Structure formats: structure tokens, C-alpha cells
Amino acid sequence: MPHIQSxxxxxxxxxxxxxxxxxWIVPRLIVxxxxxxxxxxxxxxxxxxxxxxxxxxxxHIQARFGPMRVGxxxxxxxxxxxxxxxxxxxxxxxxxxxxPVFILAPMVVFAAALAAYVVIPxxxxxxxxxxxxxxxxxxxISSLAVVGIIMAGWSSNNKYAALGALRSAAQAVSYExxxxxxxxxxxxxxxxxxxxxxxxxxxxxxxxxLQPLAFLTYFTCAVAETNRLPFxxxxxxxxxxxxFHVEYSGMRFAIFFLAExxxxxxxxxIATTVFLGGWRGxxxxxxxxxxxxxxxxxxxxxxxxWTLARVRVDQLMDVAWKVLLPLAFANLGITGLxxxxxx
Amino acid sequence: xWRYLRELWQGFWSIILSMQITLRYLFTRAVTVQYPExxxxxxxxxxxxxxxxxxxxxxxLKCTACDMCARICPANCIHLEGEGKGKARRPKWFVIxxxxxxxxxxxxxxxxxxxxxxxxxxxxxxxxxxxxxxYDMETMHADGFxxxxxxxxxxxxxGVKAPPPAGAGKQxxxx
Ligand code: SF4
Ligand code: SF4
Numbered sequence: 001m002p003h004i005q006s007x008x009x010x011x012x013x014x015x016x017x018x019x020x021x022x023x024w025i026v027p028r029l030i031v032x033x034x035x036x037x038x039x040x041x042x043x044x045x046x047x048x049x050x051x052x053x054x055x056x057x058x059x060h061i062q063a064r065f066g067p068m069r070v071g072x073x074x075x076x077x078x079x080x081x082x083x084x085x086x087x088x089x090x091x092x093x094x095x096x097x098x099x100p101v102f103i104l105a106p107m108v109v110f111a112a113a114l115a116a117y118v119v120i121p122x123x124x125x126x127x128x129x130x131x132x133x134x135x136x137x138x139x140x141i142s143s144l145a146v147v148g149i150i151m152a153g154w155s156s157n158n159k160y161a162a163l164g165a166l167r168s169a170a171q172a173v174s175y176e177x178x179x180x181x182x183x184x185x186x187x188x189x190x191x192x193x194x195x196x197x198x199x200x201x202x203x204x205x206x207x208x209x210l211q212p213l214a215f216l217t218y219f220t221c222a223v224a225e226t227n228r229l230p231f232x233x234x235x236x237x238x239x240x241x242x243x244f245h246v247e248y249s250g251m252r253f254a255i256f257f258l259a260e261x262x263x264x265x266x267x268x269x270i271a272t273t274v275f276l277g278g279w280r281g282x283x284x285x286x287x288x289x290x291x292x293x294x295x296x297x298x299x300x301x302x303x304x305x306w307t308l309a310r311v312r313v314d315q316l317m318d319v320a321w322k323v324l325l326p327l328a329f330a331n332l333g334i335t336g337l338x339x340x341x342x343x
Numbered sequence: 344x345w346r347y348l349r350e351l352w353q354g355f356w357s358i359i360l361s362m363q364i365t366l367r368y369l370f371t372r373a374v375t376v377q378y379p380e381x382x383x384x385x386x387x388x389x390x391x392x393x394x395x396x397x398x399x400x401x402x403x404l405k406c407t408a409c410d411m412c413a414r415i416c417p418a419n420c421i422h423l424e425g426e427g428k429g430k431a432r433r434p435k436w437f438v439i440x441x442x443x444x445x446x447x448x449x450x451x452x453x454x455x456x457x458x459x460x461x462x463x464x465x466x467x468x469x470x471x472x473x474x475x476x477x478y479d480m481e482t483m484h485a486d487g488f489x490x491x492x493x494x495x496x497x498x499x500x501x502g503v504k505a506p507p508p509a510g511a512g513k514q515x516x517x518x
Contacts, residue, residue, distance in 0.1 A: 057369065059373070060368075060369050060370075060373065061365050061368050061369050062368070063368060063371055063372070063373050063374045063375075064373050064374070064375050065373045065375045065377070068377065216355075303362060303365060303366065303369075304358075304362070306365055307358070307361050307362050307364075307365040308358065308361070323351060
């Protein structure tokens with residue numbers, strides 16, 4: 001159960017209900033509901049901000065302005081307007097689609113994105129649940145999203161969607177391997193899989209200094225995991241229209257979109273936790289440091305997107321298996337030897 | 344092995360270099376012109392809506408209804424009728440259908456009296472119906488000096504309206 005800054009507040013809440021003789025499940029459900037609502041609210045706000053921010057960055061890199069009208073100041077309300085528009089749109093399900101799977105797919109993708117937030121340490125104690133297998137949990141959960149994507153591609157009964165889903169599956173399977181291996185290096189150094197413990201271990205030195213190679217491989221894989229340019233072949237517009245979500249419209253499409261940005265935030269938050277010292281930093285409050293670092297990484301992701309062109313499918317596989325995997329293994333081997341030698 | 348590492352390094356370095364370039368662009372000024380609020384400075388000789396120029400002293404149209412422009416117009420969009428004889432001949436009515444006009448400037452070049460000009464900077468010609476775009480003599484009647492082929496600059500004289508700020512796009516619409 002969550003420890004939100006003051007874990008005993010939650011404990012007192014439980015005790016209160018126990019005093020009234022209400023079954024233990026009720027207060028726990030209430031706490032869960034509150035926490036989940038907070039996270040969903042957080043994700044929505046962050047995603048809306050990111051969408052606006054990305055449009056701004058992409059525009060300015062191309063010497064344009066981007067959204068300028070909605071809301072007055074530099075079109076800050078553009079995402080809200082888009083969200084409302086998507087809500088009001090007709091929800092189309094193709095006639096020959098596999099209805100239950102079609103409806104479930106965005107939920108699976110979003111649930112996977114949501115579940116990863118459990119172990120993100122926003123600050124000391126500001127974590128939903130400090131699992132002792134935090135990193136492993138994130139890895140496991142993040143590969144769940146591909147199930148949703150395959151469901152979407154399969155159920156749409158559309159060849160572009162199916163192709164996009166297949167590519168996505170191939171991509172996720174390939175990039176998961178170097179991703180996991182590059183995370184093992186810092187985990188070896190910290191001696192724990194718990195996200196809080198890893199941040200604690202970076203008290204004196206950020207792991208990016210000790211593990212620059214692991215950081216680069218992780219970040220490359222993270223970009224690929226979130227299906228973003230230059231690795232966005234599952235939704236390559238020029239060849240697949242929109243990839244796996246080509247048949248989705250209205251709110252279901254919005255959920256895919258939301259999940260993509262939520263995933264971006266997750267991978268950047270994990271990179272911050274594991275390599276950039278998490279919430280540690282002088283002067284400013286810890287949660288602000290954490291958000292600053294994460295948003296810097298998000299900025300780098302957007303920056304990359306507007307710098308590099310999309311790779312081909314075979315190049316994508318080449319990068320994963322011939323470049324990232326050997327590098328990640330080399331890093332793991334060297335780290336392992338050094339840790340063994342110095343302990 | 345060395346080739347592999349070298350290519351790896353080259354690839355990495357090329358990404359860094361290209362990211363430098365995009366970062367530089369991120370901080371350059373946007374070239375966008377926020378159209379209804381800002382307007383682009385048009386060149387003096389931009390071909391835009393016609394005016395029938397006037398003699399600056401007598402404020403009378405210079406046009407003598409010689410019909411040259413109507414005949415040369417490839418789109419056949421100028422129609423006019425004159426009245427009067429000799430030097431007193433003036434157009435009775437004069438319309439240009441801007442649905443058809445292709446802004447070729449031929450009517451201006453052929454005019455023997457410098458009586459029609461397209462150097463007006465009036466390019467905002469929206470209308471809610473096609474008849475809105477058929478401009479008649481009153482609408483096209485110049486209210487002051489407009490640059491023409493023969494007098495691109497305002498002659499230094501009293502009672503002369505300065506050339507319209509290019510792109511000011513003011514336009515009197517009488518449908
Ligand atoms: S600009 Fe060309 S098309 Fe237009 S009225 Fe003059 S001659 Fe005709
Ligand atoms: S050519 Fe010139 S003078 Fe002749 S009718 Fe046309 S505008 Fe008038």
C-alpha cells in the first residue's frame with residue numbers, strides 16, 4: 001500500500017476504518033482509488049503539457065511558431081482544445097473488427113503505461129510503492145504495452161494496422177534485450193533493484209558518470225521502446241498511414257496518444273532514477289529536481305525526433321542486435337569485473 | 344573490429360553534430376508571419392487589385408475608354424462603355440471581374456494613358472459571393488496617388504496622398 005510522504009497517515013486511515021468494524025478491503029480500495037486518480041490526473045496533465053511542448057519544439061526547430069491562438073499565451077490551451085475535440089468525435093469501430101479485442105486494446109496499452117508509475121520515486125518517500133524489485137517490475141510492465149499494440153493491430157482488420165503491430169512486436173522484442181542488460185550495470189553498482197535504493201546509492205556520484213555507455217544504450221532503447229522517431233516504424237506515416245492505431249478514432253485514439261506520452265515520461269523517469277541521481281540536487285526541493293531532470297530527458301527525446309530521420313526496418317534490427325546488444329554486454333562485463341575486483 | 348568501432352563512433356558523432364544544428368535552429372527567429380495581425384511588406388511592383396488612377400490636380404479619371412485593356416485582356420474580364428467625344432471621352436461604366444482576372448498586368452501595360460494600375464497592395468479580395476469580386480468603377484476609382492508603370496514614385500507635389508503602405512490592403516468594398 002502507498003506511503004505518500006507520511007505512511008502513517010494511511011495507517012491511521014486504515015485504523016480508523018478498522019475501529020468502525022468495516023472489512024479491511026474497503027479502506028484499502030479507497031486509498032487505491034485516490035492514488036490511482038492522482039496518478040491519472042498527473043499523467044493527463046503531463047501528457048497534455050508534453051504534447052503542447054513537443055509541438056512548440058518541433059515548430060521552433062523548423063523556424064515556425066507552432067500553436068499560437070488557443071488560450072492566448074502561445075496557444076497553451078491547444079492540448080485541452082484537442083482533448084475536447086477528440087472527446088466529441090464519433091467513436092468508429094470497423095464493421096469487420098474483432099469488437100472486444102478492439103475495445104480492450106487501448107485499455108491494455110494505457111494500463112501498462114499507468115502501472116509503471118507505481119515505482120517511480122518522485123522524491124524521498126514520494127513513491128506509490130517502493131517494491132524491492134522495482135526495476136524488474138518496470139521492465140516487465142513496459143513490455144506489456146506491446147500486447148495491447150498487437151491486439152489493436154490484429155483486431156482492426158486492416159493490413160496497415162497489422163503490419164504496424166507486427167513491426168512493433170519485432171521492435172519491442174529486440175530492444176527489450178539491450179534495455180534490460182544496460183540497466184543491470186547500475187543495478188550491480190547499487191546492489192539493489194529497488195528504485196529508492198538506487199537513488200540512495202547515487203549520493204556522491206551519479207551513475208551516468210560511471211556508466212555512460214549504459215546510459216546511451218538505455219536511452220536509445222528507451223526511444224525505441226516508446227515507438228518514437230527515429231525508431232517509430234510501427235507507426236511510420238509515410239508507409240503505414242498511422243500503424244496500429246489507424247482505425248481508432250475519438251477517445252480511443254486519445255488513449256493511445258496519452259499512453260505514448262505517459263510511456264515517454266516513464267522511461268525518462270527511470271533514466272533519471274537510475275542514471276541521473278533521481279531527486280538529488282542542491283537548493284530546490286527533491287520533486288522539482290526529479291521533474292527537471294526528467295523533462296530535460298524528454299526534451300532530448302523531442303530534440304532527437306526532429307533531428308534524425310526514420311530508420312528502415314532492417315536498420316532498426318541491425319542497431320539493436322549488432323550495436324546496442326554488444327555494447328550493453330561489454331558494459332555489463334566490465335562493470336561486473338570492476339565490482340568484483342573492488343569488493 | 345576497429346572498423347566496427349570507428350563506424351560506431353562516426354555514427355554517434357554525426358548524431359551529435361546534427362543535434363547541434365537543430366539546437367541552433369531552435370533558437371533562431373521563426374519566419375512565420377502571423378497573418379491577420381502582421382502583414383508582409385509587399386514589393387512596390389507586386390500585382391494586386393486594379394485601381395483606375397486619377398489626375399492628381401483635377402481628381403478626374405485618366406481613362407478615356409479607349410477599350411485597349413478590354414481587348415488585350417486574355418481572360419476577357421474587363422468590360423466598359425464610354426461616353427463623350429474626343430478629349431472629353433470618359434468611361435460610363437467600367438467593371439473588372441476578379442473571378443477571372445489572372446493578374447497578368449497586360450491591361451496596365453497596354454493602357455496608353457497610364458490610367459490603370461495594379462501596384463496597389465490590395466490583395467485581400469475575399470468575398471462571400473462571386474458578385475463581390477466584380478469591381479465597378481466607384482470601387483476602383485483611385486482616392487489619391489497610386490504608383491503606376493510610368494510614375495512609380497509619388498511626384499513631389501501638394502495635395503498628394505503618399506503611396507499606400509505596401510500591404511496595407513485597405514479596400515473600399517461596394518458589392
Ligand atoms: S491583369 Fe490581365 S487578366 Fe487581369 S484584367 Fe488585366 S489583362 Fe485581364
Ligand atoms: S486602356 Fe487605359 S484608357 Fe483605355 S480603356 Fe483601358 S484603362 Fe481606360
